[in-house]
Amino acid sequence: MFSVKKLGKNGVWSTVALIDKNGSFRGEAKFETRKEAEAYLKDYKSRIKKEYEIKVVEDEPAKKKD
Numbered sequence: 001m002f003s004v005k006k007l008g009k010n011g012v013w014s015t016v017a018l019i020d021k022n023g024s025f026r027g028e029a030k031f032e033t034r035k036e037a038e039a040y041l042k043d044y045k046s047r048i049k050k051e052y053e054i055k056v057v058e059d060e061p062a063k064k065k066d
Contacts, residue, residue: 002037004029004044007053016044016054030059 005013018029018040029044031037037056045054 001059002031002034003057003059004031004037004041005055005057013057019044019047034058 003015005015008014015028015030018026020026029037029040031040034056041054041056
């Protein structure tokens with residue numbers, strides 16, 4: 001699983017919103033493949049007005065509680 005994240009003012013990376021072609025919010029920008037995430041990153045950067053530090057990050061699998 002891959003996420004598109006941006007660096008916030010507080011120095012913490014957070015997942016950006018997934019916005020479809022109609023401009024509707026669809027949750028967090030998480031994808032099955034790096035290729036899909038990078039394609040969304042390119043599209044996202046073309047739509048935002050302010051320049052942010054944004055990157056694709058591979059998510060770590062959730063750890064099981066014992």
